[in-house]
Amino acid sequence: MRPRRTLVIGLAVVAALSGGATTTAVAGRPASPPSQDSTLRALADRHRLAIGTAIDVDALDDPQYRQIAGTDFSTVTAENVMKWEVLEPVRGQYDWSQAEKFMAFAKSNDQRVRGHVLVWNNQLPAWLTEGVADGSITKTELRGILRNHVKTVAGHFKGRIWQWDVVNEAVTDSFDATDGRIGYKGFWAQNLGPGYVADAFRWAREADPKALLFYNDYNIDAFGDGGPLDKTQFVYDMVRDLRRKGVPIDGVGSQAHLSTRYGNYSAFQLADMHLRFAKLGVATALTEVDVRNLLPETQTGDTVNPLLQAQAYDYAALLQGCLASRQCISYTVWGFDDGRSWTNTWDFGSGPGREALATIRDASYQPKLAYRALQAELAWAGPPLVLPRVTQPPGR
Template identity: 60%
Template structure:
């Protein structure tokens, strides 16, 4: 299904040279006022604009445009799947580093920073691990040692090459889960208890003293009731505050930013408030997996402009809210989209009842959508006094 003729956006000509600030760029390239890529415009503010990378697309000889956009538009990259446990160690004790190493080499060649994703998550685990726990051949003490060894092995291999690690991912339940009271969820909490979170950060720090260590989760873009019993953002805030009080070396909180145009979502002030409250704990923040999906109604799939255009506008508005809030908080270090083109988006394969899509900055033919132009405009026109240089964090010991 291709929606190219309705999604493709015209080129927006913006006279920007006179208004661009002269904040020095990094990530391998000096600032060039003529460079209007998201990469260059973000680095004016010290903000790294990144993307998750699909290794199959990166390797496709018939798809050079994918590699070009990865190289030219983004200053950081995240391995979409190549650094997850099932990909790295499909057979116990035998690591397959090829795909992850390729992402690292690509980033180094392009002068990009790397976000490591992910060390500890309850999904995409190898079957030897989950089956071993289920049949009793791996007991609690062995499981803890296996987790420690995995973190140590992976972080040590990429020591000095990873800027930010998602150490623990999605450890907290949602209000619609059973029970509805928020709690630590998933495989690791079930078998090791909540103490695994602190352990994971300590083991990661021991393996790399200089990487920034993040807790990463979804639905934490804004505070709600303020009650940790049913407000996930509050629960995460209190969790990381307690980790810090115990001397756990956590450096940041990543808000994934998976949004949908069918929901009410948030305004910039709500999101900026959440980032500010995490920053007050002394933590860096980042948006780590941003996309904004829409329901693919019959009208959308038929190419009806009245159905498509409002969704494209709503998508752009949601990208805008998250990026504005990030720019406004100096401790927000990076803004990463979870794939940049509908051609390689995870959304249609995951959200199929009802079908959803249109979640990224580019359409299936690599044409920039309204969301891309909105993100670009935000980066161009942002500046003092409300957008200030980023605060560079020091990794906690």
């Protein structure tokens, strides 16, 4: 999770019920007019768009959290309990208890599940990273361990996962590229080479023939100049080349962790990303949406309200970009309340000040301007510019 460094095009400030490029509302409108009492789930269903959130399993013990999570969203992602360090803390001993608690919650609310994550460089169990570091796990053995993990986890949840984040954050950013170009990074590339990406998708498909298999990353929300430091272009080329080789990649997930301190993309730039990936034959999804604000030292209505308005613009623009492409099939916020956001404790390392207030509800679960902006976009968007989502078949 890195801070967003976007192309600054001017900080747009909008009202809570702002319109946009996708707000033509004609045929297909619900029989009764939408209102602020409409859930995001009900509004998104008009477009056959899945609207989702990451779930903190421990927070499900809070009745209010549980009620909102169960009614406002049609898809859910486990924030942490499907990650390797949680599932296999001791080598060879899988603990499915927390993940199954999450799965039971999703089933009880008729929600589709995004599986997160099969292969990532972070949150790995100590026995794995220390074994590689001290040489007790060889490179050959490591590949077998990875294959076993992917097939074991995907196989355990076979038939219950809609989308899997198969490989997560595999490539560098422009600001940390060491040789003047984007490339592969992290534990798996260093130890197995970039071929592990194709391997992981093939193993996941063998384990679950029906799940949609996604590559997931941050800072790929819009294309840059197409050059060697354009991360989105690198991911586009990677997906294109792997699909040409028959690797079963079904979708690309853009995490969309934004910050108002860096300015904003336009909905046109965001739509362009989704539409260009769609031409490769893959679905797209917004998988971890939140928009941070750099908090002023003295927080008053005069200082915070403009930040919340700018935040609402970003949430709405991301949704507009998604709605522009029928292949953008889900929009997931990374937690929905400010009280539990991961941004509250993360060191972004990008200068003085604290970045927080990143979600669509405040710490008391009250809807913020961002929530109202999402409601408005979903309520008033319609044909001819916004059409129902296209069903993405799993690749072979």
